[in-house]
Amino acid sequence: MKNLLYSILLAIVVFMIRCSSYDGASEKFSGIHGDYYGQIPPSDTAKLFAPYTISTGMNERDFAISPDGNEIFFCREAGNFKYTTILHTKRAGNTWSAPEVFEYCTNPDFKYVEPHISPDGLKLFFISTMPLDSGIIGNEDIWFSEKVNGDWTKPKNLGYPVNTGSKEYFPSVTRDGTIYYTHLDTIAKDEFIYRSRFVNGKYQDPEKLGPHVNIGKARYNAFVAADESYIIVPAYGMPDSFGGTDYYISFRDSLDNWSQPVNMGPExxxxxxxxxxxxxxxxGKYLFFMSARMWNGSKIKELSRQSLNDFYNAPMNGNSDIYWISASVIDELRLLAVF
Structure with a gap:
């Protein structure tokens, strides 16, 4: 019943948005107000986030919101992943700006993906193939921008020992500066989750996390809690998977042990x-996540030029969208932790 009610409410919201504040053809933005981009917060049922403005018919992923709640970064992909970049929207007063490509992520020759804001709100980390100099396109490295006097500075490459001649992905940072990320092991030809401690202003030699974090046949893009109490790991090839890659969570104790991974459930x-x-x-209130699920109510009833255009430009059409749910689900899963 709860899911049916949500589907009905979503249909009403989508209809209202399409008829008023957002025109999918011209992308006219009329302004959005309030916390969390003006969206009604979810409970224990996952909800599509910001349909037609942030979650559209294109591929969206990698949601990051500043600790003060006034800035949002997310990734959008187009052209069969040829073009991948980071969009940015911020709130002035109580009004959000229209999402625009982040000022340092406009060169179509490079990829920009996986933004993450540090817990203090003063650093923006992301992945890019920007070169270190004017040479050839680089591989996937971690870059960061610092917030100075309210503005984001020109990004810098994070450098060695975190970045290497191989590929690094999906930075996630704790309050003490420890960075978690995915590293492509060129010898094993596989990706694993690593972390590097930040001591006296310098990153230490990275360490590969244990088997309760590096799970399944493939794993990547891990998000760590600011207090390092848990880690969310998308993993492929787990025996209790709902299908393909699923989100798993592992909890950390005071001795730096990680619990056995727990599937985060059907919501x-x-x-x-x-x-x-x-x-x-x-x-700590809400969990955001990417999914390419399709909404049953979006099924085309009769094929026409208009119905195809509407479906193509609508969220939940099979491309990835951004969802959110109450983070109370994490507290519930913590009860299942086994070390």
Whole structure:
């Protein structure tokens, strides 16, 4: 009943948005007000986030919101993943700006993906193929921008020992500066989750996490809690998977042991295999995650030029969208932790 009610409410919201504040053809933005981009917060049922403005018919993923709740970064992909970049919207007063490509992520020759804001709100980390100099296109490295006097500075490459000649992905940072990320092991030809401690202003030699974090046949894009109490790991090939890649969670104790991974359940995971980007808000209230699930109510009833255009430009059409749910689900899963 709860899911049916949500589907009905979503249909009403989508209809109202399409008829008023957002025109899918011209992308006219009329302004959005309030916390969390003006969206009604979810409870224990996952909800599509910001339909037609942030979650559209294109591929969206990698949601990050600043600790003060006044800035949002997310990734959008187009052209069969040829063009991948980070969009940015911020709130002035109580009004949000229209999402625009982040000022340092406009060169179509490079990819920009996986934004993450540090717990203090002063650093923006992301992945890019930007070169270190004017040479050839680089591989996937971690870059960061600092917030100075309210503005984001020109990004810098994070450098060695975190970045290497191989590929690094999906930075996630704790309050003490420890960075968690995915590293492509060129010898094993596989991706694993690593972390590097930040001591006296320098990153230490990275360490590969244990088997309760590096799970399944493939794993990547792990999000770590600001207090390092848990880690969310998208993993493929787990025996209790709902289908394809699922989100799993492992909890950390005071001795730096990680619990056995727990599947995060059917509200978050689905039969869809494209679920590999999660984050939790700085206030710990909400979990955001990417999924490419389709909404049953979006089925085309009769094929026409208009119905195809409407379906193509609508969220929940099979491309990835951004969802959110109360982070109380994490407290519930904590009760299942086994060390």
């Amino acid at each position: 978050i995971n689905s039969e869809n295999g494209r679920e590999w980007s999660a984050s939790v808000t700085g206030d």
